[in-house]
Amino acid sequence: MSKPPPAEAASARALLSATARQGRSRLARPILLGLASIACGLAQAWFIAHLLAALLGHGSAGWSEFFAAASLALLSIALGVAQERAQAAAGAAARADLRRRAFDRLLEAGPADDRPVGERSGLVVDRIEALDGYFSRWLPAAVLAAAGPLLIACVVAFEDPLSGLILFVAGAMVPVGMAVTGIGAALASRQQFDALQALSGRFLDRMRGLPQLVLFRRQEAEAQALGQAADELRRRTMKVLRVAFLSGLTLEVIAAAVLGCLAWRHGNLLVGGHPDPAAALFCLLMVPGFFAPLRAFSAAYHERMAANGAAAALAPLLAAPDSEPGLQLAEIPPTVVVTFEQVGLTYDPARGPALTDLSFRVMPGEALVLAGPSGSGKSSVLRLLMGFCRPDGGRIALNGRDATALRPEELRRLSSYVGQKAHLFRDSIRANIAMARPEASEAEIEAAARAAHVTDFASSLPEGLDTMIGEGGLGLSGGQAQRVAIARAFLRNRPLVLLDEPTAHLDPATEGELLDSLRRLCAGRTAIIATHSSALRARFGRVLELEKGRAGLPRMAGE
Known part of the structure; x- marks a missing residue:
């Protein structure tokens, strides 16, 4: 299975990077809200750890810690909702800008663009829609996957250095595992969108020519051809889903290993004698929080692969100059020879x-x-x-x-x-x-x-x-x-x-x-x-x- 040509991959990356730079002010909002949510999670886990330690007979905690944890939980929910809305707005703005540019290019080309109508509609609809997850989920998740676990590992290391080191090592293993399972995902995603574009283009063209198909008794043959194209799209889609499933499975294996290591590290909490039970509980409670940004990163990983495939088809259209060089008319002349x-x-x-x-x-x-x-x-x-x-x-x-x-x-x-x-x-x-x-x-x-x-x-x-x-x-x-x-x-x-x-x-x-x-x-x-x-x-x-x-x-x- 061959990889996409380097020139196409480079043009796709250039298009995605340029669009991300144009919308960085919108992308900053979900990232800042995500960091605020992680900080709330740290504070909430600290209060819950002291409450649990008190219930086990270590230290003292009361209603103030309980209400503080509850308030932080509500604040974290509110920040999560705001983050989702900010991500959706960032994705919608990026898609609107790309669709406007693509539509302008198609209008400029006019009849000189010899692609079928279905293929052109696939470019401005399906391909651009496929980029939504890249801007609304992948880019914020990529930043938070680096900043969030680092922040949590540093706080955990302050409480227990060995626990913090375990989290640091686990965080470094995640991108390696995802890179291994993600080999060929971009190509699979591109082939999926090629199949989708072929199906949508064929369907639109045949619907427009439906009277002629019926007149020449070709409706059954075209129905079979559409069925074959739909089956090809199904196979391509299932291949992309398999890659996404393997990526998520790798992350879950690493998370289970980390939880097992920290449970072994702080296991003597169950039998007494732990120097700081609240710190031990805090370290254990932060394991889900540590992997939450990485899970979001893993879930959005296939969005990046899909975006690479879609951007490779859009890049040649959008890479053209804004307008061809030439003079402009100061006014329309009354007559023309x-x-x-x-x-x-x-x-x-x-x-x-x-x-x-x-x-x-x-x-x-x-x-x-x-x-x-x-x-x-x-x-x-x-x-x-x-x-x-x-x-x-x-x-x-x-x-x-x-x-x-x-x-x-x-x-x-x-x-x-x-x-x-x-x-x-x-x-x-x-x-x-x-x-x-x-x-x-x-x-x-x-x-x-x-x-x-x-x-x-x-x-x-x-x-x-x-x-x-x-x-x-x-x-x-x-x-x-x-x-x-x-x-x-x-x-x-x-x-x-x-x-x-x-x-x-x-x-x-x-x-x-x-x-x-x-x-x-x-x-x-x-x-x-x-x-x-x-x-x-x-x-x-x-x-x-x-x-x-x-x-x-x-x-x-x-x-």
Whole structure:
């Protein structure tokens, strides 16, 4: 069984360490509360030892010691509850920060990230959730496992040096035993999360394609495949649990040995003659307290192993720079001239170039229709203009200036985009339109809805634009959903309009209804339209035929 590559392990450790440093102020609270709880336990054990010694006829103790021990017990419980809450808050804060960063990276990558949707959702959900125990339990437990037993051993050594030495030796043996039993735990945990990610990704993708599976009678085969993936996850999970069980068993063996040694050391307490019975009882009572932080450390040990596996998958995503270098726009220009000069683009050398020596110019108020078969490079042109990829050669200019000098997000600020199928969220129609510009006023949202003819069908709905729709536009037809997407483009109001098969999957009648809205959207703006539609090619004046990434002669519609 091979170990994870050193580079991946190092990047995972770097990610966890950096996140821990950012949240050290939150992590300090549960550690300080834990130390306070250990101090309360020491004082409580001291009072209980004197009470027990008095009951055995050695020394004197009364109600004051009893009430002091009871008060310290209540205080220890309160500190424990506060510690649990502080740990949960520290873990939640770390996960929220990581999830925000991961989501930002995925949004920055956009279509350039070729991972399946299920795998990406697994990264921001399952992998980050697996890091909760590292920040909420493992890190506080690791500090307390070092500081707590050391404090207890020092106090016990003050009462009886030999007992303190026994505790010191036992404390040194615990990490050695856990290291021996923990060999391969990180790899097992990583494999478990790989299996979980594969299962969740496959399940999400198949649920989305359920109608197609039923149509082609593949539901039984996919059910069996999901069952095999679930069984693989079960095996991986049981392997991680076995490692965690062995780690806990090692600790219990050491604790039993220490208790036996101290019982032998202070055994003459039972027959009399012990020089300090209260000290002997105190030493025995502190054995559970000594191992309590170590037990918490052992219980959280598998959290560290799981975190290493999860962080190894997250590190490549989060290790990218916050933003690519480039210039920022001081303001959005009112008009844009788009120029391609011998632009080349290659995604994969094995598949050949996506674009080769492509040249054209589009002026403000002009619409260029990119036509050609699938794979001819139409969508690649739009990706370049939105900053999701960079050209390998040639020059892309906006208003005469190099577009690649701008940050990718600045390129996206210049454009309004309508794709083949608008993704609508479970919210009102109004809120889905407002996503294009959240700060827009109600009047601006309604004006965009009218321009895209959304109000034509929304007026017949129970609550108009405030009508709730389901995830993916459930409750609206394909044409109505595209109208909402066009309304977003109207509301965004950018000088560059990019349309990628905006009327695909629509019947001719619905397509004809949308053409008027699209023409109004492109009026006065620079528009580039990738389409197979003959209706769109006829409606807009200029067509550029693409074939295998190369441009034919530009021509006017109808030629």
